[in-house]
Amino acid sequence: MSExxxxxVAIAGGGTAALAAAVALKRxxxxxxxxxxxxxxxxxxxxxxxxxxRQGRELVELPLANRSRxxxxxxxxxxxxxxxxxxxxxxxLARSDADMAELERYAEAARAYGxxxxxxxxxxxxxxxxxxxxxxxxxxxxPTDGQANPRVVGPAFARLARRVGxxxxxxxxxxxxxxxxxxxxxxxxxxxxxxSRYLINxxxxxxxxxxxxxxxxxxxxxxxxxxxxxxxxxxFVSRSIGVCGGDxxxxxxxxxxxxxxxxxxxxxxxxxxxxxxxxxSIDGMIRTLQLVPGLAEARVIRTWSGVDGQMxxxxxxxxxxxxxxxxxxxxxxxxxxxxxxxxxxxxxxxxVLDGRTESPIEPFSITxxxxxxxxxxRFAGVTGESAEPPAHVEH
Amino acid sequence: xxxxxxxxxxxxxxxxxxxxxxxxxAEAGLKPTLIDEARRPGGQIYRQPPAGADRPAExxxxxxxxxxxxxxxxxxxxxxxxxxxxxxxxxNLFDASLDLxxxxxxxxxxFDRLVLATGAMDRILPFPGWTLPGVYTxxxxxxxxxxQGVAIGRRVALVGAGPLLPLVVHQYLKAGAEVVAxxxxxxxxxKIRNIFGLLAEPATVAKGVWYTxxxxxxxxPIRSSVRAIRVEGDGRVEALAWTDAAGxxxxxxCDAVGASFGLRSEAQLADLAGCRFGFDAVTRQWIxxxxxxxxxxxxxxxxxxxxxxxxGADAAELQGERAALALVEDxxxxxxxxRVADLERALARQRRFRAALEAAYPFPTHIAAAxxxxxIVCRCEGITAGTLRRTAIDRDVAEMNRLKALTRCGxxxxxxxxxxxxxxxxxxxxxxxxxxxxxxxxxxxxxxxxAVKEALR
Numbered sequence: 001m002s003e004x005x006x007x008x009v010a011i012a013g014g015g016t017a018a019l020a021a022a023v024a025l026k027r028x029x030x031x032x033x034x035x036x037x038x039x040x041x042x043x044x045x046x047x048x049x050x051x052x053x054r055q056g057r058e059l060v061e062l063p064l065a066n067r068s069r070x071x072x073x074x075x076x077x078x079x080x081x082x083x084x085x086x087x088x089x090x091x092x093l094a095r096s097d098a099d100m101a102e103l104e105r106y107a108e109a110a111r112a113y114g115x116x117x118x119x120x121x122x123x124x125x126x127x128x129x130x131x132x133x134x135x136x137x138x139x140x141x142x143p144t145d146g147q148a149n150p151r152v153v154g155p156a157f158a159r160l161a162r163r164v165g166x167x168x169x170x171x172x173x174x175x176x177x178x179x180x181x182x183x184x185x186x187x188x189x190x191x192x193x194x195x196s197r198y199l200i201n202x203x204x205x206x207x208x209x210x211x212x213x214x215x216x217x218x219x220x221x222x223x224x225x226x227x228x229x230x231x232x233x234x235x236f237v238s239r240s241i242g243v244c245g246g247d248x249x250x251x252x253x254x255x256x257x258x259x260x261x262x263x264x265x266x267x268x269x270x271x272x273x274x275x276x277x278x279x280x281s282i283d284g285m286i287r288t289l290q291l292v293p294g295l296a297e298a299r300v301i302r303t304w305s306g307v308d309g310q311m312x313x314x315x316x317x318x319x320x321x322x323x324x325x326x327x328x329x330x331x332x333x334x335x336x337x338x339x340x341x342x343x344x345x346x347x348x349x350x351x352v353l354d355g356r357t358e359s360p361i362e363p364f365s366i367t368x369x370x371x372x373x374x375x376x377x378r379f380a381g382v383t384g385e386s387a388e389p390p391a392h393v394e395h
Numbered sequence: 396x397x398x399x400x401x402x403x404x405x406x407x408x409x410x411x412x413x414x415x416x417x418x419x420x421a422e423a424g425l426k427p428t429l430i431d432e433a434r435r436p437g438g439q440i441y442r443q444p445p446a447g448a449d450r451p452a453e454x455x456x457x458x459x460x461x462x463x464x465x466x467x468x469x470x471x472x473x474x475x476x477x478x479x480x481x482x483x484x485x486x487n488l489f490d491a492s493l494d495l496x497x498x499x500x501x502x503x504x505x506f507d508r509l510v511l512a513t514g515a516m517d518r519i520l521p522f523p524g525w526t527l528p529g530v531y532t533x534x535x536x537x538x539x540x541x542x543q544g545v546a547i548g549r550r551v552a553l554v555g556a557g558p559l560l561p562l563v564v565h566q567y568l569k570a571g572a573e574v575v576a577x578x579x580x581x582x583x584x585x586k587i588r589n590i591f592g593l594l595a596e597p598a599t600v601a602k603g604v605w606y607t608x609x610x611x612x613x614x615x616p617i618r619s620s621v622r623a624i625r626v627e628g629d630g631r632v633e634a635l636a637w638t639d640a641a642g643x644x645x646x647x648x649c650d651a652v653g654a655s656f657g658l659r660s661e662a663q664l665a666d667l668a669g670c671r672f673g674f675d676a677v678t679r680q681w682i683x684x685x686x687x688x689x690x691x692x693x694x695x696x697x698x699x700x701x702x703x704x705x706x707g708a709d710a711a712e713l714q715g716e717r718a719a720l721a722l723v724e725d726x727x728x729x730x731x732x733x734r735v736a737d738l739e740r741a742l743a744r745q746r747r748f749r750a751a752l753e754a755a756y757p758f759p760t761h762i763a764a765a766x767x768x769x770x771i772v773c774r775c776e777g778i779t780a781g782t783l784r785r786t787a788i789d790r791d792v793a794e795m796n797r798l799k800a801l802t803r804c805g806x807x808x809x810x811x812x813x814x815x816x817x818x819x820x821x822x823x824x825x826x827x828x829x830x831x832x833x834x835x836x837x838x839x840x841x842x843x844x845x846a847v848k849e850a851l852r
Contacts, residue, residue: 046800159791278487282850285849298847299845299846301810
C-alpha cells in the first residue's frame with residue numbers, strides 16, 4: 001500500500017506545539033499534514049506533570065511564557081473543550097537560606113520580564129499555607145501561574161486540527177526526509193510519502209533524528225520525570241508547589257487527587273516508552289512528605305513516566321534550521337514545555353508564514369550546538385525581535 | 396543467573412496454583428520464595444479464616460475440604476524448603492525484579508525465574524443500584540462467609556452468570572442464611588446442550604447437580620434466563636427487582652445482594668512483565684498468552700492458575716505443577732516424563748470441560764448492552780456510561796487508554812480492575828466494533844494502592 005500526500009507544510013510530531021502550529025497554519029490557508037508515531041498527545045505533551053508556570057523558568061524563556069500565558073487564558077474557548085486550567089498560583093519553596101537567596105535573586109531578575117513574584121519569609125509562608133512542613137523556610141509565590149490537565153490538552157488540539165482540516169496521521173513513523181528542488185520529501189511507515197514546501201521538526205525526544213538528517217546533530221537526551229498520583233482527598237494543597245533544586249513538585253487538582261513527582265524514570269532504547277522507577281517513586285514520597293506531611297495517609301494509586309527531550313542547557317531549540325531553508329525545529333523543552341506549547345505553535349506558524357516572529361527566539365537557535373553554524377546557509381529573513389536583553393540566570 | 400549459586404525462583408500467589416508450584420519446585424531441590432497478600436495460604440477459593448477463628452474444613456469448603464486441607468498443610472510440610480512471605484503485596488515488576496510492600500515496608504527482590512499465580516476476581520457489570528451499600532460481588536459474599544463466618548445480610552439475593560452462583564447459593568443456605576432469590580442471567584438451554592462436554596469432569600458436574608438439587612429442596616431453585624436486574628433502596632439495599640425470561644416483573648425485599656458475572660484474570664503483573672496478551676473470545680477478556688506447559692512469551696516468566704485465563708481451582712493445581720516442571724526442565728534439571736504426560740492429559744480434559752462450562756454460561760451480553768446512560772461504570776471516579784458513550788463519539792475515542800485519559804474511567808483506586816471490562820463493552824458497543832478492537836487498559840504500578848507513609852518506614 002502506498003500513498004502520496006502533497007501539502008504546504010509537513011509536521012513531524014503530534015504534540016501540543018506541533019498541533020498548535022498545524023491549526024494556525026491551516027487557518028492561514030496552507031495545507032498541513034501531521035505525522036505522529038503513536039497517537040497525538042501521547043508523548044511529553046500528554047503525560048507531563050501539568051504545571052502551567054512561568055516562575056522558575058530561564059529568563060530567556062519568559063517572553064515566550066508570558067505570551068503563552070495569554071493564550072492559556074482563552075484556551076478552553078479556542079479548543080472548545082475544558083482543559084482544567086486552574087490559576088492556583090505556583091509557589092516555589094526554599095528549604096535553606098541559600099535557597100531563599102536564590103529566590104530573591106530570581107524575583108529581582110524576573111521583574112524586568114514582567115513577572116511579579118511575592119517573596120514570603122518563614123512566618124508568612126506558614127501563615128498562608130499552614131499545611132506546609134517544617135523544612136520550608138520561605139517561598140516565592142507567582143499568583144498568576146497554575147496547572148492544567150495534560151491528558152486533555154494534546155488530544156483537544158488534535159481534534160481541533162482535524163476539525164479545521166489538518167491531515168493527521170497517527171501510528172505513522174517518519175522513516176526518512178530529504179530535500180527536493182521545491183521542498184521536502186518525507187517517507188513514513190505504512191507506505192506514506194509526504195511532499196511539502198516546509199517541514200517542521202517537533203518530534204519530541206526523537207527530534208535529533210531529523211535534525212541529524214539535515215546536518216544538524218544535537219546533544220538531545222531523554223528526560224523521564226517520575227510521577228505519582230494519589231486517590232482523591234479533601235482539597236487543601238491550594239498552590240502548585242515547586243522547590244529550589246527541582247527535586248520534588250506537588251499539586252492537587254480540585255477534584256482531590258494529589259499529583260507529585262521527582263527523580264527520573266526508565267526509558268527504552270528508542271526513547272519512546274518510559275516507566276517509573278520504584279526507588280525514585282519512594283524517594284519522591286519521602287521528599288513530598290517533608291513538604292506536605294498531611295499526605296502521609298494518602299494512597300498512591302498510580303505512578304508513571306514519559307519521555308521528553310532535554311538539551312544540555314535546559315532550554316529548547318526553537319527556530320529555523322541553519323542548514324536547510326524551509327526546515328524549522330521546536331524540541332528539547334527539557335521538562336517544561338507544557339506551558340509553552342500553545343505559543344510555540346504560533347511562533348512556528350509565524351516563521352513559516354512571515355519568515356519572522358515577534359518573539360525573541362535567538363537564544364533557542366540550533367546553532368548554539370553547531371560548531372560551524374556561522375558559515376552554514378541560513379533561511380533568508382528569519383530574525384527574532386529582541387524586546388528584552390538576552391540574559392541567563394542559573395536557579 | 397549466577398551459575399555458582401542456586402537460581403532465585405519466586406512464585407507470586409499462594410492459591411492452588413502457587414502452592415502446587417512451590418511444592419513441585421521444592422521437591423526438585425529448589426528453594427522458591429512464595430509471596431502472597433494474605434496472612435495464610437489458600438488463595439481466594441481456599442481462603443482460611445484468621446488464626447484463632449478456625450472452623451472445620453468441611454464447613455468451609457464442603458466437597459473440597461480434602462483439597463483445601465492438603466493445600467493448607469503443604470507449607471508446613473515443606474518447612475524451610477519454601478521462603479513464605481505472607482501479607483506482602485507485589486506492587487511492581489520491572490525487568491527481573493519485584494517491588495514488595497510487606498510487614499517490614501518496601502523491599503526489592505530479584506528473580507531468575509518467576510511463576511505468576513495471581514488468581515482472579517469477580518467480573519463486574521453495572522446494573523441499576525449496583526453501587527448501593529449492601530451490594531457485594533459473589534466472591535465477596537463467599538469471602539465474608541469463609542474468612543469472617545458472616546453472611547452479607549439477613550435476607551440475601553444472589554445473582555450470577557457462572558458456576559459460582561449455585562455454589563454460593565448452596566453455601567449460604569448451608570450456613571443458615573435466608574436466600575430470598577437466586578437468579579442466573581444466562582439461559583438454561585446451553586447448560587443442557589453442553590452436558591456432554593461438561594461430563595469431561597463428571598465429578599464436578601455431579602457436584603453442580605448436587606448443589607442444584609439441594610438448592611431446589613431448600614426451596615431456592617435458581618431462575619435462569621433472567622433478562623434484567625435492578626437493586627432498589629434509599630441509601631442501601633431494600634429490594635431486588637428483575638425481569639424473568641417471559642418478560643414478567645418481580646420484586647422481592649432483601650437487605651443484601653451478591654452479584655457478579657463470571658470471573659476475570661488478575662494479570663497486572665504479567666502485564667508489567669511485558670508478557671504478550673491475547674484476546675480470549677469465549678470469556679471476552681485479554682489474558683497473558685502461554686503454552687499448555689505454562690510458559691509465557693517471556694523466557695523467565697511462567698503462568699499458572701486463573702491469573703492466566705479462567706480454569707478453576709482443579710485446573711489451577713494442575714497448571715501450578717505443570718508450570719513448575721517446565722521451569723525445572725528449563726533449568727536443565729531432570730523431570731519425570733510420565734508425570735508430565737499425566738498432567739497434560741488432565742489439563743486437556745480440564746480444557747474440554749472449561750470450554751463446555753463457558754458455553755453453558757455465556758457472557759451476558761444483554762446485561763452489558765442494557766447499561767443505562769445514567770449508570771456509573773467507574774465508581775472510583777464516578778464516570779457514567781453516558782459519559783463514556785458521548786466521549787467515544789464526540790471526541791472520537793476508539794481505544795481504552797485514550798478513553799481513560801479523556802474521561803478518567805479506570806484512573807482511580809482500582810486502576811480499571813473493576814470497571815475496565817464493562818467500560819470496554821460500553822466503548823465497543825458505542826463504536827459498533829467488537830470488544831477486542833478497543834484493546835485493554837495498560838497497567839501502571841502500583842497494582843494496588845499503597846500509602847505514602849510507607850516510604851518513611
